[in-house]
Amino acid sequence: MVSELDRFVVGQNKAKRAVAIALRNRWRRQALEGEMKDEVLPKNILMIGPTGVGKTEISRRLSKLAEAPFVKVEATRFTEVGYVGRDVEQIVRDLLEIAIAMEKIKKRKELHVKAQKLAEERVLDALVGEKASVATRESFRKRLGNGDLDDNEIEIVTNESNQMPSFEIPGMPGANIGMINISDMLGKSMGNKVKKKKMTVKESHEILINEESDKLIEQDKIIKMAKNSTENNGIVFLDEIDKISARSDRIGGDVSREGVQRDLLPLIEGTTVSTKYGPVKTDHILFIASGAFQLAKPSDLLPELQGRLPIRVELDALNSDDFKRILKEPDNSLIKQYKALLNTENVDLEFSEDGIDMIANLASEVNSTVENIGARRLHTIIERVLDDISFTATDKSGEKIIIDSKYVKKNLGELVKDTDLSKFIL
Structure with a gap:
């Protein structure tokens, strides 16, 4: 499982191990029989780390590997029952709809x-x-x-x-x-x-x-299989959980934030949610919560909610070496994506080693001086570097273009030095 995740996400081995163990424990539970099978509950995970380090990507890839129903939701979209906003039980209804669609695709392949x-x-x-x-x-x-x-x-x-x-x-x-x-x-x-x-x-x-x-397709069978898949294999990724923490130094709006946490408690602990297809139990759904926790701490969450997220994993901030690996190693790395895109216009794009080093170092430098947005900074920088090539690609058909350190410096050098300008452009 970890080696499969390595194909798409660089580093963060602690987080990969945690999700791999959680998934393996699910498989182990399926092999149990009788009362013990119902008693073994999933160990929900809390991922702590800055933005753009791979929290969402690890969970998304995990669900694909497990072929499990997966839904990603932002905790900030929900409000306490009675306030205007989305109700947390909608998460389970969305998960069931995804499971039904997955079962239909499976059945269509069979038929x-x-x-x-x-x-x-x-x-x-x-x-x-x-x-x-x-x-x-x-x-x-x-x-x-x-x-x-x-x-x-x-x-x-x-x-x-x-x-x-x-x-x-x-x-x-x-x-x-x-x-x-x-x-x-x-x-x-x-x-x-x-x-x-x-x-x-x-x-x-x-x-x-x-x-x-x-x-x-027999619709009743599909719904039955989808409900079973949701209850036993479903994965819910709760992003921005730190934004609904009730911090001691913050005034106003905390009633609703704490209310969302209280509404999430029964969902994570195990409850029965009414859906148009019948009741769905959440006892064995795996919840993976994540947050940057820059302004808040995990201890600012309700003690009951902290107890429902027993596995804590801290993800490391990315440095320039990580950025180099991100650009080169994953199966669908950024460099491979841009090469493939420009290849459709018959433009042969090549990144030299010193060019990759330069892009990685610049990304790290801007993250440390402006705002740390992790690997997402690479998208901004590469788009800026390839801006001219992308615009004039039709005129460059048949050409080979090498992106080296000189080319990167020519397109970005001055912009990085000017911190005020970087804030708005990079």
Whole structure:
């Protein structure tokens, strides 16, 4: 797990170890039986570290590796029940919606071959009509398989559901649940709208396969599997948890901040949340909270909430050596991304070692003198360095451009020295 995370995130081994252990413990729990399985609760994590050091990226990559439902939310978006704002239970509802979408994608892959055959029949009906002879259909089927008919325009009938928009009523937790149930009822009574659309055979391919897959999918099974996946594999990433701490030196607004913490307590400890698909238990959902804690301390959080986040991991601030590794090592590093982007314009971009060193040192220097925004500073600096190349790329087709220390200095040197200007531009 850690070696897989190393492909995308540089350093921060303590944080990687903590999330890897949490995930492995989940797998171990699944192997248990009886009462013990229900008693083993996830060890929630609190990540402490400045912005741009990889807190969110570690959690996001973790969920992809585990193929688990994952939702990232900013703690500041929520308010205490009774105030205008989002209710914390909406986190679990969002997580369940993500799990349902994931289960549908899985099921669609399983049913792809069957759905493809049914979609092919619908395309043939549109091309030659339902009453065409077997020989004609087979002849067109062969041409369809060879791609000869991809550009032919056909008219297909697609279903459009009568979905009413859902909305939230401020101060009423879960007030948006009923809206979709009403639209489901209306959809059944009024029937789904049937709409005729004209498109090419190639364009219709994906639409028809998805439509046929959805017909084969049993919605009740999908919901059951999604609820199970949410309850046992769900990961919630609570960002900016430090912004809802009630600090002793701050006045005003702390009632609502403390209220959000109190609302989060039962969610993290384990409660049952009402959703339009039925109740969802949060006992075994893994919560990863994170914050910079520059103005506040973890001890400023409610003692009860601190107890719900037993694993503390401190992430290190990044230095110029880390920046060099970030630019070169990850599978989709910034340098590889820019090379690929400009390669589409037939421009061969090359970064020399001294050029990479210069970019890393400048990023570190600006972070220390202006504001430390971590690895995000590299985006700002590289965009500035490649500004001219990106703008004139169409005229430079076939050229090879080397980004060395001289080139970087020419485009950025004076800007870094002028601290006042750096504040606004870098």
